[in-house]
Amino acid sequence: MIQTVIFDMDGVIVDTEPVHRYAYFQQFSELGIDVTEEMFTSFTGTSTRNTFQRVKDIFQLEHDVEAMIERKRTIFNDAFDNKKDLELLPGVEDLIKDFHQKGMQLILASSASKVTIERVFNRFKLHDYFTHKVSGEDFPKSKPHPAIFEFAATLSIAPKENCIIIEDSTNGIKAAKAAGIFCVAYNSFHSKDQDLSEADLVINHFNEINFEVVAQYKS
Template structure:
């Protein structure tokens, strides 16, 4: 029986990707580096630290990673605060409330920084629904490395066999599967460049999920 649902944040709970994209590309311009769309897409699921570490391997960048992180965070925060139309993704608030009301433990495992997670959770009043908020900045390697999900599962009230992950990115799904956790791929309009084929189940809208359906999805797969 599923007792814990582990949520990614960007692209699953809220779409802050346009804000991240704006911040990154503004900073790329400042650094005078030409980051292609293909390269930028490959960073999906990376922490900001790992993104800049990778960029320093490819480009000549004099600034330290910590300075790069702080500059990107400043650009992001300024844009975040001014973006009035930032909303939770359609249907996810109802799903979160339904799972919580039925006694499901909810854990966040996001590559986002603690500061960004806190800004999102405070803005949308989500703290009461989640027992733990896990940030990718606490791990040396980003998704697809499984460390963040291994840690999230260790915080669960149940074994990882009774956990599921909801992810929208290729790297996130790879990380969940590498951690040995059942994974639901969310195929949103923001996931067009992502390969969800390794997910155990793929959904196109959160109205396809509720407490009972979460239990039934895994039960059906176990019987196959």
């Protein structure tokens, strides 16, 4: 029986991707580099630190990675605070509350920074529902490396065989499967460029699952 649900955040709980995209491309412009759509898509699910490390290597930049992270964070925070229409994705709040009310443990495992996670959780009052929040900035390797999910599973009240992961990106799904954990892929409008084929289950809306359905899954 599934006892723990591990959620990704961007593209699953809230769509901050347009804000991240704006911040990244604003900074790419400042750096004077041309990042293609294909290249940018390949960064999906990767931590900010590892994204800028890859950008630095590809374009042979002399800029300090930490300085680039801070600049991008500043641009993002300014845009985030001014985006009045930022909402949780359809159905996810009801699903989170359903899981929580019926005793399912919820853990967040996101490539986002701790600062961004806290901003989202504060804005939408999500703290009470999750026992742990894990940030990709604490791991040297980003998704598709399974480290973040392997660690999240150690925080579970049950073995990883009794966990599932909800993801929306190619890299996130690969990480979940590499960690040996059942993966539900959320096929949203924002996932259209992502390969969800390795997921154990693909859903198009969060109303397709609930506590009773998820509890019966088997890793």
